[in-house]
Amino acid sequence: xxxxxxxxxxxxxxxxxxxxxxxxxxxxxxxxxxxxxxxxxxxxxxxxxxxxxxxxxxxxxxxxxxxxxxxxxxxxxxxxxxxxxxxxxxxxxxxxxxxxxxxxxxxxxxxxxxxxxxxxxxxxxxxxxxxxxxxxxxxxxxxxxxxxxxxxxxxxxxxxxxxxxxxxxxxxxxxxxxxxxxxxxxxxxxxxxxxxxxxxxxxxxxxxxxxxxxxxxxxxxxxxxxxxxxxxxxxxxxxxxxxxxxxxxxxxxxxxxxxxxxxxxxxxxxxxxxxxxxxxxxxxxxxxxxxxxxxxxxxxxxxxxxxxxxxxxxxxxxxxxxxxxxxxxxxxxxxxxxxxxxxxxxxxxxxxxxxxxxxxxxxxxxxxxxxxxxxxxxxxxxxxxxxxxxxxxxxxxxxxxxxxxxxxxxxxxxxxxxxxxxxxxxxxxxxxxxxxxxxxxxxxxxxxxxxxxxxxxxxxxxxxxxxxxxxxxxxxxxxxxxxxxxxxxxxxxxxxxxxxxxxxxxxxxxxxxxxxxxxxxxxxxxxxxxxxxxxxxxxxxxxxxxxxxxxxxxxxxxxxxxxxxxxxxxxxxxx
Amino acid sequence: xxxxxxxxxxxxxxxxxxxxxxxxxxxxxxxxxxxxxxxxxxxxxxxxxxxxxxxxxxxxxxxxxxxxxxxxxxxxxxxxxxxxxxxxxxxxxxxxxxxxxxxxxxxxxxxxxxxxxxxxxxxxxxxxxxxxxxxxxxxxxxxxxxxxxxxxxxxxxxxxxxxxxxxxxxxxxxxxxxxxxxxxxxxxxxxxxxxxxxxxxxxxxxxxxxxxxxxxxxxxxxxxxxxxxxxxxxxxxxxxxxxxxxxxxxxxxxxxxxxxxxxxxxxxxxxxxxxxxxxxxxxxxxxxxxxxx
Numbered sequence: 042x043x044x045x046x047x048x049x050x051x052x053x054x055x056x057x058x059x060x061x062x063x064x065x066x067x068x069x070x071x072x073x074x075x076x077x078x079x080x081x082x083x084x085x086x087x088x089x090x091x092x093x094x095x096x097x098x099x100x101x102x103x104x105x106x107x108x109x110x111x112x113x114x115x116x117x118x119x120x121x122x123x124x125x126x127x128x129x130x131x132x133x134x135x136x137x138x139x140x141x142x143x144x145x146x147x148x149x150x151x152x153x154x155x156x157x158x159x160x161x162x163x164x165x166x167x168x169x170x171x172x173x174x175x176x177x178x179x180x181x182x183x184x185x186x187x188x189x190x191x192x193x194x195x196x197x198x199x200x201x202x203x204x205x206x207x208x209x210x211x212x213x214x215x216x217x218x219x220x221x222x223x224x225x226x227x228x229x230x231x232x233x234x235x236x237x238x239x240x241x242x243x244x245x246x247x248x249x250x251x252x253x254x255x256x257x258x259x260x261x262x263x264x265x266x267x268x269x270x271x272x273x274x275x276x277x278x279x280x281x282x283x284x285x286x287x288x289x290x291x292x293x294x295x296x297x298x299x300x301x302x303x304x305x306x307x308x309x310x311x312x313x314x315x316x317x318x319x320x321x322x323x324x325x326x327x328x329x330x331x332x333x334x335x336x337x338x339x340x341x342x343x344x345x346x347x348x349x350x351x352x353x354x355x356x357x358x359x360x361x362x363x364x365x366x367x368x369x370x371x372x373x374x375x376x377x378x379x380x381x382x383x384x385x386x387x388x389x390x391x392x393x394x395x396x397x398x399x400x401x402x403x404x405x406x407x408x409x410x411x412x413x414x415x416x417x418x419x420x421x422x423x424x425x426x427x428x429x430x431x432x433x434x435x436x437x438x439x440x441x442x443x444x445x446x447x448x449x450x451x452x453x454x455x456x457x458x459x460x461x462x463x464x465x466x467x468x469x470x471x472x473x474x475x476x477x478x479x480x481x482x483x484x485x486x487x488x489x490x491x492x493x494x495x496x497x498x499x500x501x502x503x504x505x506x507x508x509x510x511x512x513x514x515x516x517x518x519x520x521x522x523x524x525x526x527x528x529x530x531x532x533x534x535x536x537x538x539x540x541x542x543x544x545x546x547x548x549x550x551x552x553x554x555x556x557x558x559x560x561x562x563x564x565x566x567x568x569x570x571x572x573x574x575x576x577x578x579x580x581x582x583x584x585x586x587x588x589x590x591x592x593x594x595x596x597x598x599x600x601x602x603x604x605x606x607x608x609x610x611x612x613x614x615x616x
Numbered sequence: 617x618x619x620x621x622x623x624x625x626x627x628x629x630x631x632x633x634x635x636x637x638x639x640x641x642x643x644x645x646x647x648x649x650x651x652x653x654x655x656x657x658x659x660x661x662x663x664x665x666x667x668x669x670x671x672x673x674x675x676x677x678x679x680x681x682x683x684x685x686x687x688x689x690x691x692x693x694x695x696x697x698x699x700x701x702x703x704x705x706x707x708x709x710x711x712x713x714x715x716x717x718x719x720x721x722x723x724x725x726x727x728x729x730x731x732x733x734x735x736x737x738x739x740x741x742x743x744x745x746x747x748x749x750x751x752x753x754x755x756x757x758x759x760x761x762x763x764x765x766x767x768x769x770x771x772x773x774x775x776x777x778x779x780x781x782x783x784x785x786x787x788x789x790x791x792x793x794x795x796x797x798x799x800x801x802x803x804x805x806x807x808x809x810x811x812x813x814x815x816x817x818x819x820x821x822x823x824x825x826x827x828x829x830x831x832x833x834x835x836x837x838x839x840x841x842x843x844x845x846x847x848x849x850x851x852x853x854x855x856x857x858x859x860x861x862x863x864x865x866x867x868x869x870x871x872x873x874x875x876x877x878x879x880x881x882x883x884x885x886x887x888x889x890x891x892x893x894x895x896x897x898x899x900x901x902x903x904x905x906x907x908x909x
Contacts, residue, residue, distance in 0.1 A: 107870045111863055116860035118888075125852040125900060132847065160847050274843070325745040333751045353755040353840050364842035513842045523844070527831045531824055538820035538865075567868070570817035 079400045099278040104171070105178035113172040120168055124159035127151065131158060139171050155519030157603055173262055180255045183409050187248050198238035200548045202561035205546070206572050212584040216549040216556045223547045223560075226582035238548040245574075247540025247566065253533030257526045272295035272517040273305060280371045280388045281507040284312035285516060305516060307359035309338040314347075316368060316508040320438045328396060335365055335510050350510075354478070360516050367511035369393045370400055370420055372444050375502040378409030384499070385409075388507045391420040394462060395436040399421045403466045403503070404446070413453050414499055418446035422566075444486040444503045448474040448494055472499070541569040545579055558583050619687035620780040621747045623739075625680030626701060630735035632673030637732045639666025640725040646801030666724050667715060670731075674708035677735070688746045693762045694753060695743040696897055703766040704734045712768055722805050726777040757836035764832055767827035769889065772861075775818030776886035782811035786876060812875065815882060816868065818837045823861050830854050849900035854891035860885040 103109055128136030137157045141148040155162030205207070212219060216237070223239050224232060231242040275292035280286045287309050289295060319332035335350040341358055350356055356363040371388035378384040379572040384406035391402030404416040424443035432445065458465035461467065474482040474494060484492035485505035485589035493500045550557045560580040562572050639662050653659035681702050685692035693702045711727045714720040717871035749758070788802035805811065834844040834852070845851060864881040867873035872882075 091690055107866060108872075111866050111870055111873065114859055114863040114866065118856045118863070121852050121856050121859070124847055124855075125849040125896070129847060136663070164851050187824070321747065323747070325747040331752050351754075352751040353757075353836075355839060355842065362842065368844065400770070515842055520844070524835070527827075527834075531831060534827060535824040538824060568813045568820065 051243075054515035055346065062330065064156065068519065072387055074398045101178065104175050110172065110175045110179070112275070113168060113175060117165075117172060119167045120159065120165050123156050124165075127156055129157060129159065131161070145397065169262075173259060173390075176255055177259060182250060183248075184252055185243075187252060190247060190248075191231075192368045192418075195233040195240040195242045196544065197233070198235060198240045198548050202546055202548050202559045205561040205563045206576055206579040207559055207561035208576055208585055209557070210580075210585045211283070211552050211557050213555040214584055216551065217551050218557055219558055220547065222301065223579060223583050226546065226579055237550060238546060241545045242542075243545060244540050244565075246536050248535025248537075250533040250538075250540055254530050254537050255533075257530035257533055260526040261530065262518040263522055263575060264520070264526055267522060268298070268334075268517045268519030270298040270300040271305070273301050274513060274515040276366065276511055278369075278390055278509050278511050279311070279313045280509040281313050281316055282388075283323050285312055285512065286310045287358075292514070302583065304361075306514075306517075307361045307516075308341075309358045309361075311356075311363065311512070312338045312340075313510060314338055316510050318368060319506065320436065330437075333365060333368065350512075360518065362515055363511040365476060365510055366513045369509050369511075370422060370442075371509045372402075372503055373505045373507060374404055374444075375504055376404060376406040376409065376414055376499065378406065378414060378499045379392075379411050381499075382410070383413060386465050388509075390463070390509050395434075398437045399434045401464070405463070405466070407498060409450075410453065410616055412498060413471075414494075414501075415449040415451075415466055415471060416446040416501060417449070418444060418484075420444050439506055442488055442506055442567045444484075446484040446486070446492070446501065448482050448484065448498075448501070450474055450494075450498055512606075539569075540572055541575075542566055543569070543572060545575065547579065547583060558585055562584065618683050622680045622687055623743075625676050625683060626735070627739050629673045629677035629680055630732060632669050632676060633732035634729050634736055635726040636669035636673055637667045639663065639669055640728055641806065641856035642666075642727055643657065644801055644804075647804055649796050649800055650803040652804070655758055660665055663721060663724065666728065668713075668719070670708070670724065670728055671712060673731070674712055677701070677705050677708055684746070688748070688902065689761070690749060691759050693750050693766065694747075694758075695744055696742050696894075697738055697740075699762065699893075700734055700738040700742055703769045704731055704738070706766055706770040707731065707773055710774060714774075716873035720806075721741075722781070723774070723777065727774070730773060732779070752840045755836055755839065757832055758841070761829060761832040761836055764825055764829040768804070768822045768829055769893070771818045772873070772889055773824065774803060774885055775815050778811050778815035778818060779882035779886075781805055782808055782815055782879050783876065790872060811881070815879065819882060821838055821863065823858075823865065825859065826854075826858060830858060849896045850892065853888065853896050856893055857888040862886050 097344065113616070128140050130137050137152075140157075141152065144151075151157065155164065159165055195325060199205075214222075220234060220239055224234060227239065227241045231245070233240045266436075273287075273295070274297070275295035277285050277292050285291055287306050289303055289306070297535040314336040316336075317332060317334045318330065321327055321329040321331055333352050337350050337356070339348050339350055339356065339358065340346050348356055350363065350365050352365055369390065369392060371390045373388045374385070375383060376385040385404065385408070389402055389404050391399045391400035398420075400422075402420060404418075406414040421432060421434040421443045422439040423434050423441050425435045425441070426431050427433045427435075432443065449466065449468060449471040454470060457571065476495075478483050482495070486492055486501070488503055488505055491500050491502040544563045546559075546561045546563075548559045548561075558580070558581060560576055562576040562579070564572050642662035643653075643659055643666060645656075646662055647653070648659070653663070681692050684698060684701070688694065688698075693699045707727065707729055711723055711731075714723055777895040785802055785805045786808040788798055789808050792798045792802075806814070830851075833851070837846065837851075860881065864878055866884055867878040867881050
C-alpha cells in the first residue's frame, strides 16, 4: 500500500494483533531500542523445519493475524443478520412453520443449513470459536511482551529531538539542575536518566486496558458456556388464589443445560394472591398496558412473606429468579352433569389470542355422569357486537366479559393416565351438541349466569372471573461471570481507547550562556490528544518559557502544521 | 398544553435547521480558492447566517425536548419520535460546542443536513402523542440505557460525518498532489490527517459507550424479561453494529485497511446503527416494538 506522509500512521487502537506490514522503524538517531521485545504472535518460517511444521506454523500465523481477525469479525456480523431477518425456532417456532409453508422450495434447504436457528448453528459457532482462538493466539504472547515492556528501561534519548513535537530554548540553570527538575516532574516510574538527557515512557495503562478487554471477552465466552451448561428456565401459569411449588412437575415448560440437576431448584412455594392490571383508556395507545402488579406470598423454609412482583422487579430466591412474563383470564365455571352433580368447578385458564385478550380455552368435565361433558370456547373481556365480525373484544380489560361456548357430550371414558393437553379438546368419543335447527349449540354467558344444556344433559355456569399470570423461574450460575466480565471489558476498553501511551524526552547541552534544553514527545498510538500540552508541561518544569507550545492540528481544524516534521512511523512493539 | 407547545417548538426547530442548512449550502457554493473567506465576504456572511439559524434552532429544539419530558412527566425518550428528537438535540448541542468552542465550522453543512432531515422525519413520520410508558419500561434502566444509546448515537453520527469528509478530503488531496489545486470546499475542510484523527476520537468515545449501552440493555432485559440476551432483532442488530465498529477499530491497525477502508467501515457501522434504529422498528416485530412505530 502506498502511504503518503500525511496519511494516518501508527498502530491502531483496539488491537491485540500486531499491525501488519508495519515493520517497526527505530527512532531516528537512536540506537536500536534495547529494552524492547520481539514482535509477538508472529511465527516465523524456519527453512530448516519440516514442511508439516512449517505449514502448521503458517496456519497458526495466518489465524492469529490481524487480517484474519478482521475477516472473522466481519463474517460474524454478517452471519448474525439472517438471525434477525428469518424467524428463529427458539423464539418463534410458529413463525418458522409459517415460513416453511410459505416457501416450500427453499425453506427446507434453509432449514437444513441451520438458518432457522442461526445462533445455535454449527457455522455460527465455528466463526466465533475461530475468532476467539485467533484472539487467544494473539493475546497470550502480547501479555509476555507487555510484562517485559513494563520492566524494560525506556529507550535512550534520540539524537534529533526536533523531528518530534518539541520545544527548545536556553535556560540559565546548569544541565544537571534541569534534568533534576525534569526527573521530579516525570516521577520515578519508567524513566531513564543519562548524562545529557532523560527518556520516559508514559501511558502503559493503555496496553493493559487492551489486554484486559480482550481477556474479559474470553471470560465472557466461558461465562456464557457455563450458563448454557447449568442454566435452567421454566414457566408456569398460576391463577389468582392458586400456588406454585418450585419442583419440576409444576412447570408447563422447562428447558435446561446439559449439566443441570434438579437439586439446583431452590425449594419455595409461591401463591398468587392478586394480580392488578391497568390499561390505557385515553385516546393515545388505547389498550396499551400501563400497570402489571402481582401480590404474591412466598414461602421459603417455612417462612411466608408478602411480596409484590412486577415486570421490572423480579423476585430472587437463592440463586433463582422469578419473573412475571404474561397474564390472562381464567373464567370460574361450574359444570353440572345430567345427574345434577357438580362435574367440574373452578377457574379455567384461557389463552389470549390478540391484544384485546380475545382468549381461547377448553373446559373438560370427564367425571360427568351419565355423560361426560366438554366445552370449547372463546372468552371476550370487553365484548361488543361488531357489524362485520360478530362478537369481538374491543378492550383488554374486563369491562363486559362474555364466555361463548360450544358443548360436547359423550359416554364416560376409560381413565388411561395419558397426559392430555388442557388447552385442546380431543373430540374422540364426543358428540357436539346442536340446536334443533342443526346448527352447533352456542352458549353465551355473562358472569353470574347459567346455561342449561338441552335434553337434561346438565348445565354450565359462569360464576366469576380471575386473572392468571405466567411466571418464569430461572437460574443461571454463569450470569455473574458474564456481568463481571462485561463490566471489566468496558473498563479495559475505555482505558485502551483513551489511554495515551507516549514517550517524553529531554536533552540538555552546555550552551555559551547557560544550558540548551530540548523537550520532545512522541505519541505511540494515533489520535490521542494532549501531546503538545504534555511537552509544554515538561518544558515548563525544565524552566523553559513554554507559552508557545504547538497546538494539536486536530483541535483547531487548521490542518497539519506544515512546519511540523513528519512523525516517524509508530509501532506498538518497537519504535 | 405543554405537549402542544413542545410540538410547536419541535416543528419550529426543524424549519430553523432547514434555514441553517440553506445558509451553510450558500457558504459552500460561494467558497472559492484555497484561502479562507475574508470577514464580510458573502461566503463568510452565509456561514454566519447558517450558524445563527442553527443556534436558535438548537435552543428551540432543546426547549421542545424539555417540554416533551414535562408533558409526559418522564424522560423524553419513550418512543421513536422522542428518541430521535432527544438524540438529535444531543447532536445539536455537541455541534454548537464544537463550532463555538473549538472552531469546527466545517461541521455546519453535514450536521445541519442531519438535523433538518432527522427533525423533519421525526415531526412528520414518527410523531406520536404524549402517553405514559408500558410497564416493561418502568425502570431506572430506561433512563440509563437510552441516554447512553442517544449519546453514543450522537457521537457515532459526528464520527461518521468526519469519516465521510475524510474520504472526500483524502481524494481531493490526492488530486492536489497530482498537481491540481484544491477546490474551495476542500480547502475549507481540515486536512485528511486531522479528519482521520477526529473520526477516530469520536468513535473512541462512542464505542465504549455503545458497549455500555448494550450491557445496560442486557441487565435491563434480565430484570424485565428474565434473560439478558435473547437474539431479539434489536439485540442482534446492536451486536452487528458493535461488531462492525470493532472491525473498524481493528482495521485502523491493519495494513491495507487503515485510512480509506477503515473510514468506509465506519460509514457501514453508521448505516447499521441507523438500520437498527429505524429499520428494525419498522420491519421486524420484536420485544423492542413498543412505541407505536
